[in-house]
Amino acid sequence: MEVLLSVAVPVPIYGSFDYRIGTSAVPAPGCRVEILFNHRTLIGIVVSEAREPGETEPLSRFRPIERVIDAEPLLSPAMMALGQWIADYYHHPIGEVLTALLPVSLRRGEPAQLRATPAYRLTEGGLAALDRLPARSQRLRALLEALRDQGAVSRAGLNGIQGIAASLRRCLDEGWVELAAEALPSPIRLAESELPQLTPDQARAVEALEAAGSGFSTHLLQGVTGSGKTEVYLRAIARAIAHGGQVLLLVPEIGLTPQLLDRVRERFGEMVVDGYHSGLNDAARGQVWLRAASGRLPVVVGTRSAALLPMPRLALIIVDEEHDTSFKQQDGLRYSARDVAVLRGSRENAPVILGSATPSLETLQRVQAQRYSLLRLPRRVRSVDPPRLQLLDVRGQPFQQGLAPVLVAAIERHLQAGGQVLLFINRRGYAPALICHDCGWTATCTHCDARLTWHRGRGRLICHHCGARQVPPAACPQCQSTQMLAVGHGTERIEETLRTRFPEARVERFDSDRLRSVRALQALLKDTREGRVNILVGTQMLAKGHDFAGLSLVGVVDADQALFSVDFRAVERMGQLLTQVAGRAGRAGQRGEVIVQTHQPDHPALRRLIEASYDGLAALLLHERAEAQLPPFSHLALLRAEASTEQNAMDFLDAAGACLPTLPGVQKLGPVPAPMERRAGRFRAQLLIQALDRVALHRALTPWLPLLDTLPGARGLRWSIDVDPVDLY
DNA sequence: AGCACGCCGACT
DNA sequence: GTCGGCGTGCTC
Numbered sequence: 001m002e003v004l005l006s007v008a009v010p011v012p013i014y015g016s017f018d019y020r021i022g023t024s025a026v027p028a029p030g031c032r033v034e035i036l037f038n039h040r041t042l043i044g045i046v047v048s049e050a051r052e053p054g055e056t057e058p059l060s061r062f063r064p065i066e067r068v069i070d071a072e073p074l075l076s077p078a079m080m081a082l083g084q085w086i087a088d089y090y091h092h093p094i095g096e097v098l099t100a101l102l103p104v105s106l107r108r109g110e111p112a113q114l115r116a117t118p119a120y121r122l123t124e125g126g127l128a129a130l131d132r133l134p135a136r137s138q139r140l141r142a143l144l145e146a147l148r149d150q151g152a153v154s155r156a157g158l159n160g161i162q163g164i165a166a167s168l169r170r171c172l173d174e175g176w177v178e179l180a181a182e183a184l185p186s187p188i189r190l191a192e193s194e195l196p197q198l199t200p201d202q203a204r205a206v207e208a209l210e211a212a213g214s215g216f217s218t219h220l221l222q223g224v225t226g227s228g229k230t231e232v233y234l235r236a237i238a239r240a241i242a243h244g245g246q247v248l249l250l251v252p253e254i255g256l257t258p259q260l261l262d263r264v265r266e267r268f269g270e271m272v273v274d275g276y277h278s279g280l281n282d283a284a285r286g287q288v289w290l291r292a293a294s295g296r297l298p299v300v301v302g303t304r305s306a307a308l309l310p311m312p313r314l315a316l317i318i319v320d321e322e323h324d325t326s327f328k329q330q331d332g333l334r335y336s337a338r339d340v341a342v343l344r345g346s347r348e349n350a351p352v353i354l355g356s357a358t359p360s361l362e363t364l365q366r367v368q369a370q371r372y373s374l375l376r377l378p379r380r381v382r383s384v385d386p387p388r389l390q391l392l393d394v395r396g397q398p399f400q401q402g403l404a405p406v407l408v409a410a411i412e413r414h415l416q417a418g419g420q421v422l423l424f425i426n427r428r429g430y431a432p433a434l435i436c437h438d439c440g441w442t443a444t445c446t447h448c449d450a451r452l453t454w455h456r457g458r459g460r461l462i463c464h465h466c467g468a469r470q471v472p473p474a475a476c477p478q479c480q481s482t483q484m485l486a487v488g489h490g491t492e493r494i495e496e497t498l499r500t501r502f503p504e505a506r507v508e509r510f511d512s513d514r515l516r517s518v519r520a521l522q523a524l525l526k527d528t529r530e531g532r533v534n535i536l537v538g539t540q541m542l543a544k545g546h547d548f549a550g551l552s553l554v555g556v557v558d559a560d561q562a563l564f565s566v567d568f569r570a571v572e573r574m575g576q577l578l579t580q581v582a583g584r585a586g587r588a589g590q591r592g593e594v595i596v597q598t599h600q601p602d603h604p605a606l607r608r609l610i611e612a613s614y615d616g617l618a619a620l621l622l623h624e625r626a627e628a629q630l631p632p633f634s635h636l637a638l639l640r641a642e643a644s645t646e647q648n649a650m651d652f653l654d655a656a657g658a659c660l661p662t663l664p665g666v667q668k669l670g671p672v673p674a675p676m677e678r679r680a681g682r683f684r685a686q687l688l689i690q691a692l693d694r695v696a697l698h699r700a701l702t703p704w705l706p707l708l709d710t711l712p713g714a715r716g717l718r719w720s721i722d723v724d725p726v727d728l729y
Numbered sequence: 730a731g732c733a734c735g736c737c738g739a740c741t
Numbered sequence: 742g743t744c745g746g747c748g749t750g751c752t753c
Contacts (some may be wrong), residue, residue, distance in 0.1 A: 007753085011730055017753040038752035039732050062753055096730095715749070 002059055006048035008095040009037050010107075014706050016047050016094055020062040026050045027065075030073025030080050032109065034066045041066070043109045045075065045098045074112050075101060076293075078348065079310050085343065090723050091637075091701050092333045100333050101308050105286035114290040119152035119180045119271060120168070126176030139163040143171060150188060150269040152180045157270030185271035187241050187298060198235075202228050205375040206235045209351065212373070214240075214315060216346045220322075220367050221355040223377030224386055225583030226547075229355045230260065232377070233318050234267050236353060241268070241298040245315025245350075249301045250337055252324035252544070253278075260320065261301045268299065276302030276309065279518075304329060307337035307344070314348045317341045321544070322354035322363060323576055325726050334722045357583065358576040358614045361622055365632040368622075387554070387585040387592035389578065389610050393601040401497035402489035407555050407595055408501065414593070415505055415534055419552030422536045423494055424543070424581045426561070428464070428511050430456035430493045431486035434472060438481035443472065454486050455513065456493075494557060495537045502535065510538030543580040554585045556596040563603055567728055568630055571605045575617040578609065629690070631724070635697045638725040639687040639708075643717040646673055649685040652713035657687055659707055665692035666700045688728070697723075 001023045006016045019035055027033055031046045053059055075083065079101060087097040099107055106112060122130075122144060130144045142161050147153060158164050171177035198206060205221060209232075212219070223229040233249065240247050251260055264273045274288045274297055291297035293310040300306055304327055319327070319338050327337040338354065345352035354363055354372070366372045380386065397404040402425075411421050431454045434443045443452040445463035452461035452470070460469045475482050486493070495509045508524055515521040521541075527533050531550050536542060562574035578596065585592025598606060609617045626633045639656060643649040653671035660668055667690055674684035691697035705721060708714060 004753090009752085011752075013730085013752075015753095019753065035753090038730095057753095 002064075003050040004053050004057075004059075004062060005033075005046050005050055005065065007033060007035055007044035007065070008047045008098045009035070009042055009044040010095045010099040011037070011042075012093055012096060014093050017044075018062055019065045020053075020059050021050075021065040021068075023050070025068060027068045027070065028073050030075035030077070031071075032069040032074055032106075034069060034109065036063055036066060043069070043107065044095065047080070047094065047098075069109055070112060074106065074293075076310060076312060078312070082308075082340075082344065082347065085347075086333070086335060086340065088698075088702075090333060090335055091705050091721050097333060101310075103285045103289040104282045106289065110286065112290060114294060115287060117154050117271075119154050120147060120158070120177050121152045121180035122147040123176055123178050125174070126171065129174065129176050139167050140170065143167045144176065147177060151186050151271070153270055157265075185269065185296070185298060187238070187268040187272045189238075189242075190267070195235075196231055198231065199228060199377075199379070199381055201377045201379060202232055205232045205377060208373065208375055209236050209353070210239065212351060214245075214351065216349050216351065218342055218345060218352045218354065218366075218372040219375055220359055220363055220372050221353050221375045221377070222357065222359055223355070224357050224380060225580070226380040226382070226386075227357075227377035228381045229320070229377060230263055232375075233320070233353065233355070234263065236316055236318070236351075237264065237268070237299060240316035240350075241272070244298075244313060246292070246295065246297065246311045246313045247299045247316045247318070248306060248309065248311060248314065248341070249299065249318045250307055250320065250327070250341060251301060251303060252321045253303050253326040264299060264301055272297075273299040273301060276300050276306040278303065304337040307335075307340045311348070314344065314350045316350055316353070317345050318353045318355065320355045322356045323358055323360040325573075328724075328726045330727070331720075334720075334725070336724060336726075339724070358579045359618070361572055361618060361625060362632045364618050365622060385591050387582050387594045389582055389594045389596055391601045391606060391610055392595050392597050393599075394597045395599050395601075400501070402494060402557055403497065403555075404597055407597060410553055410593065410595055411498075411502070411535070411555065414553040415502065417552070418550075420528070420531070420534060420536065420548060420550040421553045421555065422538070422542060422548070422551055422581070422584060423498070423555045423557060424538065425489065425491055425494055425557040426539050426577070427488075427490045427558075428455075428492075428513055428539060429453035429462065429490035430496075431490055432488040433486075434461060435485050435487050436476035436479060436481055437483035437485050439476060439479040441476050441478040443470075453490065456486070456496075457513075489557065491537050491539060498535050498537065505534035506532060507535040507537065508533045510536060510542050512539070512541065515541070540577060542584070543577055548584055551585050552590065552592050554581055554592065554594045556581065556594070559596045559598045559606065560600055563600055563605065568625075568628075569726065569728075572618075572621055575605070575609050575614050575621075579614045629692070635691045635694045636723075636725055637689045637691075637697060637701055638722040638728065639689065639719060640674070640684065640722065641671075641686065641717055641719045642682045642684050644682065646683040646685065648713060648717060649673075649683050652711060652717050652719070653685055653687045655711045655713050656704075656708055656719075659711075660689070660704050661700050663691075663696050663700050665696045666690070686728075 002020045003023055004018045004020055007019050008016045027046050029046050032043055033046055035042060035044050083098045083101050087094040126144055133141050139162050221229055237247050261275050276288050292300055295312040300309055319341050322338050329335050342352050367374045392404060392406055394404045400408060414421050433451045434454045443461050445452055445468055447468055448463055448465045450463055450465050452463055455462050461472050462469045491509050491511045495507055498507045528548055562570040582594040585594055608620045641649045641652050650671055657668050669688040669690060671685050671687040674686055
């Protein structure tokens with residue numbers, strides 16, 4: 001006797017597939033199974049209960065399930081429901097979504113086996129020995145005290161202690177320390193008197209969160225840089241894990257700033273917290289996933305994909321820097337970790353805290369609509385006023401390699417006063433173009449519609465869109481002139497200019513070209529914090545999270561780029577970036593200075609930012625978005641197509657547009673060739689769908705997308721749908 | 730996606 | 742004559 005089961009298969013096809021299996025071993029929904037699918041073996045996930053075949057479907061029409069991998073569901077009913085919601089909302093095939101919920105090791109079919117992490121624990125004898133220990137036994141004391149204070153600690157958690165290997169051996173031999181059987185990690189509980197004193201603002205936020213209770217509610221914690229958001233997070237976490245709850249703390253893809261993870265470890269103990277990010281190998285990620293799924297891991301600090309971790313006892317989700325665009329996945333399943341976090345809060349009945357100094361307009365709009373509460377930390381903990389931005393009108397100014405004399409003078413003044421200076425320029429390389437002085441020829445990418453950036457240090461022209469690189473021509477390929485000019489300024493060139501102008505200062509460049517490894521960045525950051533660097537030149541890499549106590553001047557080389565962008569979110573992002581960069585200045589006692597170079601000193605958005613800070617700018621932008629019916633006042637989905645010719649891509653999108661269901665409040669914009677039509681040798685075009693309400697958007701998309709593969713133009717073409725796109729190109 | 734089938738060019 | 746190019750179709 002056999003029955004049928006629906007199995008979600010990791011292929012880009014909507015829907016799931018039916019397989020047969022004997023009634024003696026029917027796997028439950030959420031179990032992995034091995035199946036033959038179109039001439040190959042794949043691992044799928046059971047998505048239905050067993051059913052009897054109908055009259056018209058003989059069993060012989062179905063393939064058998066080859067192997068059942070899990071005896072118990074790997075994905076809980078809650079996770080299966082989350083997967084189904086994500087598949088429906090982002091219009092992505094269920095098989096690929098459910099696979100995305102698993103770590104790579106489990107996708108490959110490895111057994112779901114949680115290895116016990118050996119942990120060391122102090123014995124009674126050890127506690128007694130601690131009192132009798134001679135004063136000179138400092139290393140032993142450090143180890144015993146760490147174990148006394150933290151309960152059970154893994155070997156990795158002891159690595160910071162001097163001479164740990166020898167001390168541990170001695171303690172085990174003496175019976176002072178034993179290997180603990182895997183125990184529920186118990187968070188350290190500090191007495192009120194051991195906790196940092198809260199500022200009145202922090203105390204208000206903590207109280208408001210407590211008053212909101214343990215059920216679902218969403219809060220925007222808006223705190224300026226240095227206002228102590230982390231301490232508020234820690235208090236909320238303490239409450240959530242006190243009775244066995246689990247906490248998800250999502251951070252942007254900075255990976256370079258483990259401070260938050262360290263703070264959580266320090267406060268609650270090393271066994272209580274795991275990180276989940278791209279720095280871990282597949283095996284380690286798999287173990288964190290399984291620990292989270294077991295309900296015995298209290299806290300995970302992780303990047304975007306951590307929003308998809310199973311947390312059976314979820315009691316709190318925090319999204320730090322919620323405005324950060326790295327929470328949106330930019331390929332494949334294009335989900336927003338922030339939005340998934342809020343959704344999980346509501347489905348799994350847990351509070352959600354969104355933290356930012358510069359919240360996204362989407363979040364601010366929900367605060368205005370009173371769907372989210374607002375908790376503000378308007379003051380810095382150490383009561384230095386945040387720096388004031390000032391615009392520097394550079395029109396007609398004699399530029400010195402992109403820097404106006406007023407800015408150069410300010411740099412000199414701050415250096416002489418012993419301050420550090422940060423120059424922000426969001427453009428890598430030496431110059432964004434190389435041009436022939438005699439005929440105007442410029443170096444362009446052979447695969448993309450883009451100019452090549454001149455990387456002088458490496459002696460190469462590099463395409464920032466596809467990565468192609470070439471040796472610059474010795475003479476102009478068009479007129480054989482040797483007069484090639486570098487036009488515009490990137491980090492390399494600003495660095496060079498400053499080295500020449502301030503030869504006595506140490507100038508360091510912070511960008512992804514120079515700092516390939518986390519280690520290199522850490523080393524340079526350490527040098528900077530310890531005052532050995534005088535001038536920092538860098539990209540957004542410098543805007544996030546790093547504290548420099550000696551920084552007194554921030555210069556923004558070019559604020560104008562964003563003002564002319566085709567992307568309607570560019571100004572919002574500029575405001576966030578400038579506010580974050582400015583927040584780096586003036587942290588040690590004196591108020592910092594921030595100088596923003598612009599050719600548009602009267603631009604309303606810039607003026608608003610200067611006069612009314614980010615909040616003022618956000619209010620202005622929200623007003624503009626409402627007028628223009630742009631998000632968050634409408635909802636978008638972007639259909640992208642990529643083909644070998646522009647005609648094919650456009651024809652496909654025309655055909656697609658023609659069969660879009662007509663619904664009130666839903667309109668299509670385009671199709672248009674993508675702002676950069678040709679990228680890595682393929683032609684791209686896109687069709688934007690705009691809807692006044694979300695329900696209408698989904699009513700249009702749901703029947704529409706399955707049609708697209710049947711269109712005649714779909715052959716040899718790749719298309720994808722992006723719901724709530726953040727980058728419109 | 731990825732694999733098979735199928736129908737056209739240059740090779741031991 | 743075959744090996745293999747990648748266009749088209751299909752996946753329970």
